[in-house]
Amino acid sequence: MSSATNPETETKTDRLTLVEAVRDGLYTEMSQDDSVIVLGEDVGKNGGVFRATDGLHEEFGENRVVDTPLAEAGIVGSAIGLAMTGMKPIPEMQFMGFMYPAFDQIVSHAARLRSRSHGQYSVPMVVRAPYGGGIRAPEHHSESKEAFFVHEPGLKVVSPSTPYDAKGLLTASIRDPDPVIFLEPKLIYRAFRDDVPTESYEVPLSDAAIRREGSDISVYTWGAMTQPALIAADNLAEEKGVDVEVVDLRTLSPLDTETIVDSFKKTGRAAIVHEAPKTGGLGAEVASTIQEGALLHQEAPIKRITGFDAPMPLHSLEDYYLPQAVRIQEGILETVDF
């Protein structure tokens, strides 16, 4: 198991939700490193529309927690420039669905400045964005477009699924010399609490986490979908005696090939669960990674349980769009019974 359920007992901890842990991660890192600043829409006085920067404005002042004009390209572009001066900017995109104006800045520049300058410059920036569905939000507020960013060499893409990881992965992202797209699963922003150490710690951006050990099938997922995946695993253990291993990828780029392949070698079967549409989704990359690394262990087709190849619907239908425990169970059984 990952350290998520086993934080070191000696260290002082707080019971935090995932969004509180994000805030705590920002707070802890800003307290220790003056070069870290937060900028974005409504992050200052308002404390962020999800309260992820609550109180930071009072604590660190308006030059380190900056309310910007409403312009994502401006926010990320200026963050790249700030990073050039040795600062560590953390731009917030209010929702992932509103990142697109900044797309050019992210993929054409943040991702490539290191390679274009032959390693002379880098962009140590963390772009934070809440993402995913399930909270009855208006149109454009529920998308999961991680694949856009995973597809771009030079970016790291991270998505925590527990409060402990949220702080540890965020700390590692801030300290990482390369640009990180940090995607926060807002469905589980307040779903449960963890013991989160008050001092700083890193969860490395290289390791997937085994959330549940099992021997019959490996279920690969991340972000909010770890929850229905774990529910499905428990149900199947109880009702059908199926022993499911749940692998939380945590860092979506670069992928932890070793953990992905090792789990599959043990189980010989796999299902991948994500909210994003099936076609061109990260599930395809995980399936190929498995086949490249462990083809001869494969005992059944690899199942993808995902959002559909249709736009995210308005909220009355989102429960049909998102993978549910029932869909996940069915997919697992199909693979196990193959």
Place this chain on the structure above:
Amino acid sequence: MSAQDEIEQQTISNTPQANAEPIRILDENGNVLPNAEVPDLSDDELLSMYEDIKLAREFDQRAISLQRQGRIATYAPMTGQEGSQVATSYALDDQDWLFPTYREHAAKYVHGVDLASILKPLRGLREGYAVPDDVNVMPEYIPIATQVPQAMGMAWGFKLQGRTDEAVLCHLGDGATSEGDFHEGLNFAGVFDVPAVFVCNNNQWAISVPRERQTASETIAQKARSYGLEGIRVDGLDPLAVYKVTRDAINKAKDPAGDELRPTFIESIQYRYGAHTTADDPSVYREENEAEEWREMDPIDRLGNYLRGEGILDDELEATIDDRIEAHIDEALGEAENAETEPEKMFEHVYDEMPARLQEQMDELNALREKYGDEEFSEVLE
């Protein structure tokens, strides 16, 4: 930032200059200002404008309370801004197109969208975005400022096709003027000289960010100048003034005089009395009493007083209007609350023809629903 600064102290000025004082026709008591000219509207038109503004206010209060009861999702209120919304749509001809944001419920309603359709997306039903063929209103725009170049493009299409009697009206917020799409759209509008009117609903706030932190420009209207467009400031709490400047702009868009350019950029100066949306708590970032100053300029009182002064409105008529509004909204709420949708709907209209892969996905979902029942799909997290 205060109502005083923005509106109160100025004398009437009809010079359409980007940094001039806002154009006004009615003072805070509904009296016609000296030198101001009341637009050419019949008594019936004035009354129906008044009724629509009142309806918008009532709709807003009902929608907010429905949201509190959990019967609709996040709602963006328009109280304080309905006078301008209604007046801009009165200035349109039926064949003109409207590009609204998530806040222009009243502008949509006046241009032909029924109230139930406005409520449906708030219940998660995409059906509300589909408007009848003869209603020229785009589905609301949520990604900020993305409508601006599109509205320009539609106006361009009318011009290229010689459709000289059609124009486009595009709404946007003060915050939207910071996005690249805003500048690109306005620049194109100037370069290609298209029949478009852009209305910036400057409600002084973009969620928690006040107007003076959004831009260092003295006024928002002056931004139009950089693109060669006429920029006009108008008191957005004065429906008659808003009607006048918008109607003039629509007329100019369709039939410019001499070497006049067709497009106009209007800064309608308003105030968001309430929260950004029902998910927002403005007490975190602004003073409660700020709204009070603006409420003294309220469009309903001003227009109502004017109509009473002219002998067009009396208590009896007011009561009839209020009853009619109540009944109308009740009916719309009932219709919206009874509207249903089907999971299959999310697979429809993705393309002209449904691809085989998508059909397969739909069949798979339907098989599961059949097997387990729809209750199993009620919540992603139990």
